Amino acid sequence: MDVLSDVITALRTGQPRSARVAWHAPWAQQFASVPGSAGFQIVLEGPCWLVAPDIGPMRLAPGDIVFRPHGRGHTLADSPSTSPDAPACDPNELPLQPYADNVVGTPADTAASATVTLCGAYQLDPIHAHPLLDDLPELIHLPAHLGRHPELRATVDLLATELQRPRLGTDAIIPALLDTLLLHILRTWLDQNPPPGTVSTGWAAALKDPATAVALHAIHRDPARPWTVATLAAEAGLSRAPFARRFTTLLGQPPLTYLTWWRMTTASRLLRQSDKPLSVIAARVGYTSEFAFANAFKRRYGTSPGRYRRNG
Structure with a gap:
């Protein structure tokens, strides 16, 4: 898997929620x-x-997307x-009515007063949150621009259609x-950051840096491989010391620290989602000894792999 796909797999838990809502003025x-x-x-x-509270009022137009990652x-x-004259809505309790046009307010003139939105939420696992999440701002605003982000717009259109007209398979x-x-x-956010001509650190910069991106993809593609700083540097096409400095500067942690964190995150997911023996999971994340794996896991999570699985 590539890095971004792995990030989503690590972050996401439970069922995402969404609703299509028609609002009629005045509404809040x-x-x-x-x-x-x-x-x-x-x-x-x-x-x-x-x-x-953390931003000023922002006017949104049709096609605008706002994402609140935290x-x-x-x-x-x-x-x-x-x-607002109603209690706050818990986004994780959407939809208000499954697969219906959720209508809020009594329209006096539907054509003049209606606003239609898609609102939704994702449940995230804070224990296994990928550090990429920490790099995201409080608000990501993707304004509507004709012809920009066609894949994103196509996904929005498909989602809106399914919520408005549910059919078999919805x-x-x-x-x-x-x-x-x-x-x-x-x-889309990663493509836009850091802005051209700026010097930046963090995951957006790291995934655009050829050497660091190659090393990250190698770790995610094969976490079980006995990686060293030297072998990761060779993948990246750099000598050992410059690679280690570059990786640490961009991501705020040395390459092998990130490798260990990702191995333990992968192991915890396998423990929760599968019944594979501990020896198999240990091998999948680069440990030839079940004892060494158990010690590394306990250092990270404060409990043994077996107890973690039973309590999961």
């Missing part, structure tokens, strides 16, 4: 702050405003001056489309 809906989740708002029709609360409204299609949407949002 508060979305609660939910640690361990990430939420999105997509404007399909009509303008609206996003208001949040689960911070916000309000969506027809105007910054409209106050229950399977919607979760797949929500995961695809999350990948396209992150891919």
Whole structure:
């Protein structure tokens, strides 16, 4: 798997949620702050405003996408001056009504007052959160631009259609489309950061740096391989010392520290999601000795692999 696909696999847990909502002025809906989740708002029709304590009022137009990767609360409204008159919505409790046009407000003039949005949320696993998540800003705003991000726009159109007109297979299609949407949002943000001509560190910069990106893909492609700084440097086409400095500068941790973290994250997922013997899991993440694997796992999680599986 590539790095971004692995990041999603490590982060995501439970079922993603989504609803298509038609709002009729005056309206305002508060979305609660939910640690361990990430939420999105997509404007399909009509303008609206996003208001949040950590940012100023932001006017959104049809086609705009807003992503809140750290689960911070916000309000969506027809105007910054409209106050919510209902309890805050927990994004993880969407949809309001499964596969129905959720209508809020009583329209006096539907054509003039309707705003239609897709709102949704992903449950994240804070214990196994990938460090890429820490690099994301509080808010990612992807404005609508004709012809830009065609894959992202196509995914939004497919999701909107399935929510509006459910058919056979909709229950399977919607979760797949929500995961695809999350990948396209992150891919788009990574493509745009760091801005051209700037010097930056972090995951966006690391995945654009040829040497570091090659090393990361090698780790994710084959975590069981007995990697050393020298062998990773060879993959990256650099000598050992320059590679180690480059990796550490961009990602804030040495290559082998990240390798160990990823091995343990992979092992914990296999323990939760499979009944494979501990010896098999140990080999999958690069340990020839089950004893050595158990010691490394206990250092990371404070418990043995067997107990972790039983309590999972």
